[in-house]
Amino acid sequence: MSQSIPTFFLGDEYFIDEKVSFLKFTNEYKVYNELGVQIGIIKQRMSGWHKVLTLLINKKMMPFQLEITDANDQLQATISRGWTFWMSKITVSDANGVVVGLINQKFKFFKPEFLINDASSVNIAKITGDWKAWNFSIVNPAGAEMGKISKKWAGAMKEIFTTADKYNVSIDPNYAESNNKVAIVATAITIDMVLKENK
Numbered sequence: 219m220s221q222s223i224p225t226f227f228l229g230d231e232y233f234i235d236e237k238v239s240f241l242k243f244t245n246e247y248k249v250y251n252e253l254g255v256q257i258g259i260i261k262q263r264m265s266g267w268h269k270v271l272t273l274l275i276n277k278k279m280m281p282f283q284l285e286i287t288d289a290n291d292q293l294q295a296t297i298s299r300g301w302t303f304w305m306s307k308i309t310v311s312d313a314n315g316v317v318v319g320l321i322n323q324k325f326k327f328f329k330p331e332f333l334i335n336d337a338s339s340v341n342i343a344k345i346t347g348d349w350k351a352w353n354f355s356i357v358n359p360a361g362a363e364m365g366k367i368s369k370k371w372a373g374a375m376k377e378i379f380t381t382a383d384k385y386n387v388s389i390d391p392n393y394a395e396s397n398n399k400v401a402i403v404a405t406a407i408t409i410d411m412v413l414k415e416n417k
Contacts, residue, residue, distance in 0.1 A: 224313065226258055226286070226294045227400045232387040232407050234260070245411050249286075258288045260408055284408050295404040297321075297412070308412065310401045319401025323412070330413060334405055342398045345406060349413060352385060356406060365389040367406055385410065 231252035236245070249258040263283045284297040295318075296311045310319035317337045324331040332345040343364065347354030356365035366388045387406040393399060405412075 223395050223397070223400060224288070224294050226288045227403050228395060229257070230389045230391045232257075232389075232403065233384065234387065234407055234410065235384045236410070245414065247407075247411070249407060256289060258286060258294065259291075260411065261285050261287065262411060282411075284411055286404060286407070295400060297404055297408050308405075310404045312397070312400060318397040319405065321405055332405060332409070332412075334402055336398055336401065343402050345409065354406075354409070356389070356402065363390075364393055365402070365406065367409060 229251055233250040233252070233254075235248045235250065237248060245260075245262045247260040248256055249260060251257050261284070263285055281300050282298065286294045286296070288294055293313045295313065296315070297308060298311070299308045308321040308323065309317055310321065312318050319337065319342075320335045320339060322333045322335070324333070329347065330349055333341060334343040334345065336342050341359050343356055343358055345354050345356050345367070347367065352367075352369045354367035355363050356367070358364050367385060368388075369385050387403065389399070389403060389406075393402075
């Protein structure tokens with residue numbers, strides 16, 4: 219089954235580094251592996267009219283689209299949300315536009331919760347944690363931890379990154395390579411963007 223999964227999603231360690239730009243309307247993040255090699259970029263796609271609307275309308279209500287591309291700028295997955303008036307309902311699609319995951323977000327003070335379902339709406343994982351401390355757990359439906367999102371750096375990456383606006387997504391190496399993993403990793407590595415869009 220792993221043959222159908224893009225190489226980008228076969229890793230277990232992802233290091234996310236926000237690219238800071240002046241007067242930015244959109245967010246962009248670089249993605250590195252555990253060796254410090256850049257393996258991709260997360261970009262927010264936004265049209266001209268969308269940029270204008272962000273000045274007039276609360277962005278928590280507005281649609282957004284995030285694209286995950288590999289080091290060769292090839293699309294790996296897309297995360298998108300339509301217009302919303304309460305909690306976000308987010309779709310994860312593969313490079314061909316096929317839905318592989320559905321995310322329902324719940325927000326309780328500084329403790330957001332993301333329920334990740336497969337395309338058939340069957341629960342495959344949950345991300346919960348403390349936004350303020352930036353410490354999240356990825357758990358399976360049985361409640362067992364299968365990954366973490368944190369500001370803690372290890373190995374080669376500790377030497378490269380020292381600032382606080384970067385984070386690490388770590389997935390249990392024993393987790394099966396499948397579309398479920400694509401949905402879970404795509405959600406985890408874009409969590410900062412999704413949370414910012416809901417502020």
